[in-house]
Amino acid sequence: MDAHHHVWDLSVRDQDWIAGPELSPLRRNFSLADLTPEARAAGVTATVLVQTITVPEETPEFLALAARSDLVAGVVGWTDLTAPDVADTLAGLRAGLGGEHLVGMRHQVQGEPDPRWLVRPEALRGLTAIAEAGLVYDLLVKPHQLAAAVEAAQRLPGLTFVLDHLGKPPIASGELAPWAEQIRRIAALPNTVCKLSGLVTEADWDSWTVDELRPYADTVLDAFGPARLMFGSDWPVCRLAATYAEVLATAVDMTAELSPAERRDVLTGTAVRTYGLTIPAPPVPPQEPPCA
Numbered sequence: 001m002d003a004h005h006h007v008w009d010l011s012v013r014d015q016d017w018i019a020g021p022e023l024s025p026l027r028r029n030f031s032l033a034d035l036t037p038e039a040r041a042a043g044v045t046a047t048v049l050v051q052t053i054t055v056p057e058e059t060p061e062f063l064a065l066a067a068r069s070d071l072v073a074g075v076v077g078w079t080d081l082t083a084p085d086v087a088d089t090l091a092g093l094r095a096g097l098g099g100e101h102l103v104g105m106r107h108q109v110q111g112e113p114d115p116r117w118l119v120r121p122e123a124l125r126g127l128t129a130i131a132e133a134g135l136v137y138d139l140l141v142k143p144h145q146l147a148a149a150v151e152a153a154q155r156l157p158g159l160t161f162v163l164d165h166l167g168k169p170p171i172a173s174g175e176l177a178p179w180a181e182q183i184r185r186i187a188a189l190p191n192t193v194c195k196l197s198g199l200v201t202e203a204d205w206d207s208w209t210v211d212e213l214r215p216y217a218d219t220v221l222d223a224f225g226p227a228r229l230m231f232g233s234d235w236p237v238c239r240l241a242a243t244y245a246e247v248l249a250t251a252v253d254m255t256a257e258l259s260p261a262e263r264r265d266v267l268t269g270t271a272v273r274t275y276g277l278t279i280p281a282p283p284v285p286p287q288e289p290p291c292a
Contacts, residue, residue, distance in 0.1 A: 001271050003195060003270075004050050004234055005035060005232070005233050006235070006237065007034075008053075013057075013058075015052060017052075026240065032071060036071055038244040045279065046277065047071055048072075048075070049065070049072045049074070050075075050138065054080075056089075059077030063077070065098070067098030072101065074102075074275045076106050076136075077102060080126075081105075081130075082122040082125075086126045086129040090102075090133045104137060105136075106138035106139075109140055109141050110145065115147075116151075118148045118152040119151050123152075124156070127156055131156055136159070136193075137160070141163075141167055143170070143178070143179045146183070146185070147185075149186060150185050153191055154189060156191075157190075159191060160191050160193060161192045162192075162230075163193070164197065164198065166194060166197075166198065166220055169183075169202060171203040172204050183220060193229070193230065194220050194224045194228065195232045197232030199216060199250070201234065203241065221258075226258055226263070229265070230274065231251045231267050251267070
């Protein structure tokens with residue numbers, strides 16, 4: 001189960017965040033047709049497709065895509081949290097093509113200049129509407145915004161918050177504090193979950209090692225526990241530093257000390273429970289014929 005990936009088509013709309021020469025490998029179209037063989041080869045049979053840009057047209061497009069896909073089990077979309085009609089917008093998305101695949105919403109809070117944007121009254125009002133719709137909220141924040149994320153989760157105990165990419169720790173510099181302290185604060189709240197995703201692109205893209213990533217993975221494993229941690233590839237962004245297979249293999253390596261049941265949580269169970277997904281059961285292996 002891959003709980004976090006993207007797709008985009010530059011002929012439909014620009015992805016204005018793909019700027020500068022370092023991101024040039026991403027300035028091309030990435031489709032489900034591109035992802036599917038990589039995911040299938042890695043043994044992934046279901047995914048969550050996550051928004052990439054803050055325009056209202058993208059979410060219904062993703063829902064329609066999910067309706068036609070045998071890979072996408074859920075969609076995390078976008079709407080303007082500060083708009084007064086958030087509840088109506090969510091109801092409209094649910095009623096449209098593929099609406100049953102809508103499992104959560106997200107906003108690029110990491111780009112907001114106000115570190116307390118999440119606890120503005122208008123943002124809290126929008127988050128309340130998401131909770132009332134029975135959806136979850138993906139948190140895309142940087143370490144300096146984690147304090148506001150903690151406060152928002154405290155004020156809305158009925159909403160499940162999913163922390164994307166471990167809150168973007170400073171892996172390239174090797175620092176753990178103060179990020180680790182904020183991780184423990186948010187993990188102490190029962191309505192929070194974390195994605196084991198985005199590590200390779202927070203490290204040095206050309207020289208990262210599993211050992212460099214491990215302290216950050218260990219921090220969230222210790223804080224959240226396997227039952228509140230889920231794997232996500234962050235494809236195709238991960239391709240800046242690693243292949244799909246390498247990202248999954250890294251997650252498997254970093255969870256090697258877990259029990260089989262705990263690893264199943266990280267690799268499948270937590271995402272299925274958190275997002276309320278329905279995914280096909282794995283095929284039953286053929287029974288060996290009895291010995292003659």
